[in-house]
Amino acid sequence: MEPSSLRAAYPVLREIAYLNAGTCGPVAEAAADAARAELHVATDDGRWMPYFERMIDLQARQRAAYAARVGASPDDVALTTSTSEGIVRVLAGLDLGPEDEIITSDEEHPGLMGPLGHLARRLLTHVRIVPFDQLAEAVGPATKLVACSHVSWVNGQVAPAALREVADSGIPVLLDGAQGAGAIPVDVNELGCTFYAAAGQKWLGGPVGTGLLYVDPQWHERLPSIGPTYLNLKDPGAGLDAEQHVDARRHDASALSAEASAFAVAAHEAIDATIGWPAAYERSATLAQRLADELATRGRKVAPRGRTTLVSWVEEDPAAFTQRALAHRVVVRDLPGWPYVRASVGAWNDESDLERLLALIA
Amino acid sequence: MEPSSLRAAYPVLREIAYLNAGTCGPVAEAAADAARAELHVATDDGRWMPYFERMIDLQARQRAAYAARVGASPDDVALTTSTSEGIVRVLAGLDLGPEDEIITSDEEHPGLMGPLGHLARRLLTHVRIVPFDQLAEAVGPATKLVACSHVSWVNGQVAPAALREVADSGIPVLLDGAQGAGAIPVDVNELGCTFYAAAGQKWLGGPVGTGLLYVDPQWHERLPSIGPTYLNLKDPGAGLDAEQHVDARRHDASALSAEASAFAVAAHEAIDATIGWPAAYERSATLAQRLADELATRGRKVAPRGRTTLVSWVEEDPAAFTQRALAHRVVVRDLPGWPYVRASVGAWNDESDLERLLALIA
Numbered sequence A, B: 001m002e003p004s005s006l007r008a009a010y011p012v013l014r015e016i017a018y019l020n021a022g023t024c025g026p027v028a029e030a031a032a033d034a035a036r037a038e039l040h041v042a043t044d045d046g047r048w049m050p051y052f053e054r055m056i057d058l059q060a061r062q063r064a065a066y067a068a069r070v071g072a073s074p075d076d077v078a079l080t081t082s083t084s085e086g087i088v089r090v091l092a093g094l095d096l097g098p099e100d101e102i103i104t105s106d107e108e109h110p111g112l113m114g115p116l117g118h119l120a121r122r123l124l125t126h127v128r129i130v131p132f133d134q135l136a137e138a139v140g141p142a143t144k145l146v147a148c149s150h151v152s153w154v155n156g157q158v159a160p161a162a163l164r165e166v167a168d169s170g171i172p173v174l175l176d177g178a179q180g181a182g183a184i185p186v187d188v189n190e191l192g193c194t195f196y197a198a199a200g201q202k203w204l205g206g207p208v209g210t211g212l213l214y215v216d217p218q219w220h221e222r223l224p225s226i227g228p229t230y231l232n233l234k235d236p237g238a239g240l241d242a243e244q245h246v247d248a249r250r251h252d253a254s255a256l257s258a259e260a261s262a263f264a265v266a267a268h269e270a271i272d273a274t275i276g277w278p279a280a281y282e283r284s285a286t287l288a289q290r291l292a293d294e295l296a297t298r299g300r301k302v303a304p305r306g307r308t309t310l311v312s313w314v315e316e317d318p319a320a321f322t323q324r325a326l327a328h329r330v331v332v333r334d335l336p337g338w339p340y341v342r343a344s345v346g347a348w349n350d351e352s353d354l355e356r357l358l359a360l361i362a
Helices: A003-009 A029-045 A049-070 A084-092 A108-122 A163-168 A238-243 A259-271 A277-297 A319-327 A351-358 B003-009 B028-043 B049-070 B083-093 B110-123 B163-167 B234-241 B258-272 B275-295 B316-328 B352-360
Strands: A075-080 A099-105 A128-131 A143-149 A171-178 A195-199 A211-215 A310-314 A341-343 B077-080 B100-105 B125-128 B143-149 B173-177 B194-200 B211-215 B308-315 B340-344
Touching: A003 A259, A003 A277, A029 A049, A029 A259, A029 B028, A049 A075, A049 A211, A049 A259, A075 A084, A084 A143, A084 A171, A084 A195, A099 A108, A099 B340, A108 A143, A108 B234, A128 B275, A143 A163, A143 B083, A163 A171, A238 B100, A259 A277, A259 A341, A277 A310, A277 A351, A319 A341, A319 B275, B003 B258, B028 B049, B028 B173, B049 B173, B049 B194, B049 B211, B077 B083, B083 B110, B083 B143, B083 B173, B083 B194, B083 B211, B100 B110, B100 B211, B110 B125, B110 B143, B125 B234, B143 B163, B163 B173, B258 B275, B275 B308, B316 B340
Parallel strands: A099 A128, A099 A143, A143 A171, A171 A195, B100 B125, B100 B143, B143 B173, B173 B194
Antiparallel strands: A075 A211, A195 A211, A310 A341, B077 B211, B194 B211, B308 B340
């Protein structure tokens, strides 16, 4: 398939210049069909052993798909319900106290800041906020964790490469990969991160209520579960003595329906089985860069960015611009507290989507 | 609607004597339709503000439905992904240590035993296991929590009424209501329990990945969240200072799709808007008792039970019986580690379902 043909898989693009995958990705017709097919089976046949067998098979395929997107072994990838759930599981599992320090940046999402603020209040752990490009330099003797975006949700910048040395030195690094996994090539080994939490409903095009958490295999034993439920247990029938899986399944969400996993798997296939992920990454990064260049040509101040899928630029009234765009069926978003409008550019987009957005720029 | 007409809403009952709602309830056609309708909107219109507005509206309706089923105010009911998630949230939030004791029973589900065993190993909290009918008497000076089934998943017995006095004395009581909510009338005030965790996919007929956690309003401040994510926060834009909702929303699952909530709401409506829940409770309890009586007439030893929806009886080889029943399209289950076959009887069942099961009894 030609990369430009991919957009036909996504019905929303027929009428709407959808540039908002940084919130939720467009839904492929095939992904919704897969969920609907599971619903039919559940309704007609009931939900007993065959349903659970299908559910477990679909979860294995979902885990393999996610693992491929972050360059990990499936054994090291947990299925969560959101990026934030992964973050919470890591923060709750680390044994942090009032003597410890966490370094984070000044452009993090509430999904990271909320759990960090809670930890600071509940365990009196010190959270130090530094500029995004100075995260590695900020590490000191009390630092027990660096927790930050892999790709900034504000502007699309990429976390400093020097974080790899931080992780190599033994200080765990937790990356919020909500704008990473599925958007750009991610290799957790190359990044050297300890934990990578990401979303299923954004760049991976799956349902709300899906996500992934990569855990460095060296940390499986050191990161206790927040409380193992049925699917986290190796031997659920063993009562109080039931043991957790030794791999990342110990951090799996407690329940994930067959229909949700079928949706997630088919969403992944919509790219994997057509243009393939490397071509998708290349196309979206190139389109995003073109948008950034065109905005600059039109006198807009584009926020500093990396080779990612997000393009943010200054508007005098970002909320008003967003509303005007929506009236023209161009979906972008503003970022409360920031002077930007943000466009999310995927491999499913094309020049026509960018032109509809650029036509709104004075 | 006549109660006997309810079964037409559930396609699985056309061919199958489905007696397994204690695992997962039958799916009403209207519930699957509601999920499919949301999938169409997500696919055609994309998932941005209108999707989230619908999602939040559906979650409010889901919370109100769940609250009605346990006799609570919606402010005191969190939306979880499973019974076990609610249990984990309570256990992780209580400040338990090695001096403390938890009382539980010898017929609890792995969804409770797993988290309790984990707590015992991680925090060295002592977990004492006593017979189900002696839970209240077992409470002693070190007891910091009683955690047990409201309705035993093994045999359908109801937790001792004396637990109300335990809760009144200030010792929190956590009820695993997986076989309670939606199966029998539940009133958390009458029960006097502190926490009530239940499932959305069993007697409430919703999707896998839904559930509820009731928290006594006096405990909202005392039970910290395991880590607040976006929907748990009152002011997500406030960074580290973001505060949690004061009500049970602080324990909401981090993400729940519009399609899952639409499914859950329509599943609840399938009874609420037709025969009504009081009639459903009456019908299922009466049918279940009739099944128990017929089994006894046929010389089967029925496990001691309450006026609930579960009927368990001794078979020499419960797994073989279950397989034989499945071959006749009668869905019941065996319980690993117990000598029983268990039938779950809902208001959607009728005499013909019971007869198909009874025909298998020698």
